[in-house]
Amino acid sequence: MKRLLKAAFVAMTGMSVWAASVAYALPEQGGLGMVPAGSALAEEVHFFHNAVLLPIITVISLLVLALLLWVVFRYNAKANPNARKFSHNTLIEVLWTGIPIIILLVVALPSFEILFKEGITPDGKQVVSRGDGQTVDFVFPNDFPESRMASRAGHLQVILDDGASRTVLKNKRDYSVDGWGERDLVVSLNDPAPVGTSVIVRGGRSTQNVSGCPTIKRYFDGCEKEVVLEPTMTLKVNGYQWNWQYAYPDFGDFDFFSNMMPEDQTTPELYRFEVDNRVVVPVGETIRVTVTANDVIHSWALPNFAIKIDAVPGRINETWFRAEREGIYYGQCSEICGVRHSYMPIAVEVVSRPAFEAWVDSQRALAGLEPMFDTDEVKLAQTANADAAAE
Ligand SMILES: [Cu+2]
Incomplete structure (x- = not known):
């Protein structure tokens, strides 16, 4: 009850x-x-x-x-x-x-x-400028195809970032916009951006309600809107009888298979959800997901992100998601695909950007590739920082 x-x-x-x-x-x-x-x-x-x-x-x-x-x-x-x-x-x-x-x-x-x-995969773009205490005009290149151009105030978002916190500015109260219909939009702040702040101008037609907006506001379309930026990476999903293969084309030619964890190697709660190799993606970034299958029709389903998309042999389906929070999310193949259909779960681990980059480099190492993020320069800088902190 x-x-x-x-x-x-x-x-x-x-x-x-x-x-x-x-x-x-x-x-x-x-x-x-x-x-x-x-x-x-x-x-x-x-x-x-x-x-x-x-x-x-x-x-x-x-x-x-x-x-x-x-x-x-x-x-x-x-x-x-x-x-x-x-x-x-x-x-x-x-x-x-x-x-x-x-x-x-x-x-x-x-x-x-x-x-x-x-x-429709989001195509929003952002321009980040440095505030110097004087400049009030910031240009946003509205160079989308005609049907996707930012064409009204709701298609623009202006954010002040002082390193510690972000403030979303309000149209008219904090800034005005000039140049609608032209290639360059000019955002004029009412007060100059302070020294040391970043002025982030986001634009595009892929907008959505911000996460966490109360229900009553959704009823009356009163939620704050945000521009969703274009994908930072593509995740390639390939369904097999009976496991999933994942590839990360933006980060090198590596891929891996994701198999269900056997019952004796996981907990009762996680059995039929947990896998040996999880998908890893960065938090707060738009992830393009392309889905296909190798043999019969499968379906890549991830209820936390409201995704359920068919994996069809010979065809590539596309969707996207942007995780708001770090965590581990589970789904299962959702198209009956044979005797082990119920044994091909999906596990997605959403991590911070640095953790994601470390993971990418670990996968590249397994594939015999040079590190992409953990380069010598990065290592040197880290050592220098560590030395400076030790002194
Ligand atoms: Cu399947």
Whole structure:
């Protein structure tokens, strides 16, 4: 009962509960709600499911139940011995055609928006400039294809970063924009950017609600919007009977297979989720995911990021995600692909940028490649820093 109440509460408020300390984003044993959202887009999907679909489904089910009970009790042979013999009722027919059309539109329009967002890889760009205490004008090169150009205030985001914290500036109150429709947009700050700060101008049409926006604001489209930047890397996913192969084309010609951990080498909670080689990606960056298969159709599914995309032999499907928090996220092949279909889990480890770079170099070493990030210069600088700290 407690669990039902909790699920009802989660459904009503559309909240995505997340405990910051949980490193493993595992499904809750016997849970009814969604797994925690790991991306802003997944929050959108959860909101749509919990606050739009579930109430509509509930009301329709209760209405149909009430109609059935009414007919059963009011119009059974005993209660209603003389049946009336009319063939149609125009008003009712208009209503039961018109109302479902309206309901379907209410369901379809927001779901199209989410589907488009999942299907179109973000292309936002950013320009970082140094504040010098005098400059107020900062140029953003709006060099997108015409249909993707930043064309209104909502397509731009101006952020001041002083190294310790970031402040998102507000259009009109803090800055104005000139040059709409031209290649160069000029952002004019009302006050010059202080010395030592970075002025980050982000632009593009791939925008989304910021993560963690309250449900009530989502209802009224009152969430703060942000520009989602273009991918920093591509993850190539290839489905096999019965494991996954991953490649990182931006970081060299290395790939690896990811196999389920045997039952005796993992915990009961992680069995059928944990793998020997996890996918590793950096936090807060847009990851392009291309998915295909080697033999039969599989499906790469990662519920925390609201991803479920078919892996089809001879075809490359593309999607993307941007993880908001570090952690380990699990999914499973979601297209029946043979006898070991339920033994090809997916595990994604979201780590910090430095940890990601260290991991890339470890994978490159395994493939016999030179390090990409852990170069001699980096090592020298690290040693110099360590020496300076020791003195
Ligand atoms: Cu499969």
